[in-house]
Amino acid sequence: MSTPLDLFRPGVASGRDAQALHRAATPEFSGWLEHTRTAGGCARPVRLTGTIAAVERQTGQVLGEQHTDELPDGALYKACGNRRESQCPDCAWVYAGDAYQVVRCGLNGGKGVPTSVGRHPVVFATFTAPSFGVVHHRYIPRHTCATRQRCDCRPAPCRARHTTGTCQHGQPAACFARHDADDPRLGQPLCLDCYDHGHQVVWNYLSGELWRRTKQAIERHLAALCRRRGIPFVQVVTDSGKVRRAPPVRVSHGKVAEMQRRAAVHFHVLLRLDSVAPDDPGALVPPQAGITVDDLEEAVRVAASRITLTTPAHPDRPQGWLVAWGEQVDVRRINSAGGELTDDKVAAYLAKYATKATEATGHQSTRLTPATVDDYADSEGDHLARLIDACWHLGRPTHTDVTGSAATADDRQAGLDTKANAYAGLRRWAHMLGFGGHFLTKARRYSVTFRLLRDTRATYRRAEDDESADVITVGTLTYIGSGWLCEGDALLANTAARQRRERTRIGREELAHEAWLTGAAA
Template identity: 85%
Template sequence: MSTPLDLYRPGLALGRDAQALHRAAMPQFSGWLEHTRTAGGCARPVRLTGTIAAVERQTGRVLGEQHTDEMPDGVLYKACGNRRVSHCPDCAWVYQGDAYQVVRCGLTGGKGVPASVGRHPVVFATFTAPSFGAVHHRYIPRHTCATRQRCDCRPAPCRARSSTSTCRHGQPAACFARHDADDPRLGQPLCLDCYDHGHQVVWNYFAGELWRRTKQAIERHLAGLCRRRGIPFVQVVTDSGRVRWVPPVRVSHGKVAEMQRRAAVHFHVLLRLDGVDPDDLDALVSPPVGITVDDLEAAIHAAVRQITVTTPSHPDQPQGWTVAWGEQVDVRRINSAGGELTDGKVAAYLAKYATKATEVTGHQSTRLTPATIDDYADPEGDHLARLIDACWHLGRPTGTDTASGAATADDRQGSLDTKPNAYAGLRRWAHMLGFGGHFLTKARRYSVTFGLLRDTRATYRRAEDDGSTDTVTVGVLTYAGSGWLTEGDALLANTAAAQRRQARRIGREELAHEAWLVGAAA
């Protein structure tokens, strides 16, 4: 005889609505809905089996123990935690909220960050990639709209030319179209054969190293200004006990990577000037009086002009590729008089892009393997197919017999005498078009961490459920699968989660309105 749970096994001829109705009609439905609350809204939750024990924090004594077999569905549901909104909107919504707090606390303080950071000079800079070939683009020479979010200004012709010449492959070198914002041609090369796809994926791959050197150059520029202006260096004692003299100013950053439509990554970076406390290196203090936001802007522009990265030699490019920033480097001040950028807008902007990846290019896939690469890569295909093929081709193993895939004795000895292939990671990140970095990173001293926010949220929920923080939950769990058991379960859990989110949003709005009324009355 089948059990009630068997009715929900995949393969049973029940539609989604019928599955949901049957689940809702079960006597244990309320318990099941509460059981799935922590993962409600997740598109593909993780199912875990094992034992969960409640342990007293002070003594380590086990107060209670429960096996997942005693729980609804015999499993414990855990949200997948995926940050990408295209994969799981609910988990991305949580991640976006955390990203907003990480960025905002670095601008205004809070959650352990002193409020004094709000008085530190800070700029919002955008670093773009150079050109790898002509692409269709949308350019508005002059904005007359009230807000950029609802811009309806007429764009200029894409690539107007006085003559309708063609490239060496016979493709038109001009485009007189005035592209709409949703035109699928935006970001596509005018000539696929002229475009340097290999250089672009290498740029994406080494963009993180380019940023690292750029930040070092910014700090060196500011240190030089301190020397020339007579601002004394600070004597500090390192953890190893050594005495060092360090510049009195340092730069803390929060950075978000955004993929352009042409599939080249660019960075939006918050750079904040901090001082150095000789007695506490982790303290956030104001920079010295002699260094201003003008100096920070000058340092950024100087570093962008100076810093380049020459990549290691490759069989296809023995001299390596040059990785440098593009000409379009935008630096704006935040919370300046008459400026459009405020800390809240910047934090929301960066948090939004922290949940995206390659969606704007039209490509979405998991990590590619030799079994799946042919579904996406094609040296004669469209723009994305050629970029993925370039990643796979440039990241191929070196020093082996590519025809048979086996290495000779000489090849094996050669691999011992040389460094590993510096481009091997391109295959690992082919699904990301070469970019292997995290989409949101920050300096250690910039703000709070995601881990701290997650721990705080878990502690709050534990106290809310148990009424006490004296116990710790310890689980010995193993992976049982991913996803809801049926589409009907997903519908019920996600609907309940959406209702809870809506209730929280309304509650926050009511609290904000009450605070406004109190302030207006005062």
């Protein structure tokens, strides 16, 4: 009998369909399909080899042991878990579902979060990057469409000017085109030489720090309002046992980063206003009556307009760069009367962007090294090539000896603090165009965690498989490779996974319909 590895030999099978037929014709096919169920749908599952043991939880006694050589294909399959839709659509689908629950529970409660959070003031804010140069854009001055998802409204001219002219580099300073939504020119500079690529990658690199300071400024603004309105601060006991005075309100957030077509990051943030309970600082309590959603909205706008930071000196820019938010800071209320934003819409919107990275810009690559950076970076190339080149150039080693006897104590300390170059991380994140943060973050108290959702799902699967709670599975496993053994295996496993998912979806719809009928009858 041929083994799965024989499928690669000439004459045994040709093409994906032949490989799939060969696999399906084997007597072990049903067992193999069940064995690969946990990784079904994954584009590049991880293959592991080693020993799997069943251990009694209380005593630690080994009840049984099995080596992966006894399993189909001689390996254990595990889904890759990649959150990026461009890399693995199935794992990204699971991640997006978890992201949706994380965001929604922070708005409505559930899964351990009290439902009272649904009464807390919440705003949805969008923080954008400033302009680093003129780019092609698509603007619709007035929407007449029924839904934005299928918008067919006519856009305005891109960069119309009363008098046409050229920039200092001889490029046109105007664009009268009405760009389509999929026009590849969108986000591209009108003049590559006028565009400040270095400033943009530095902004991407430090946008996380800018957000941290903005969040602090929002809370300080609300604390000052409480003082002016006579709302008393509360005495809380820290984990170390010390007593301190704390503002009566705090802000919890859930944040998603989105890469724009011009390759600048902007943030979509949910900000929820909570109160601080003196007897239980970790509890989620509705805010004081003296602080409203109007105050939260004002605090966001004030902080966005005032908070800036100046970066450390760089040999190419001794005065540093100014990092600030752009002028387009949009703040909207959730579930307001006549508003378009609802809890479910916002949660779905943020979950969608949690599975994306740099796809909108057209660039996708793994982490760059000195051996691969020349394939992408070019100081005279297109927009993306210049951004990657700026990351690599600004992140170069710039260390000078500041430990000699002639150096002052401040100089020596500065050298230690910056570790030779405060911009060294730009090279690490050159493949992300300077942005090194995670694309979905939240405050600790905002909602549930991804780990809790995954643990709950694993517990459910164990119960579904009738595994005893007194027995745990311990694996001593080693990585041997990634991906399916052949395209035919991928076709069979992923098709079975899609069928299971479709059955689950139909079952949920039937249960929801039955519940609706029961409620209507009552």
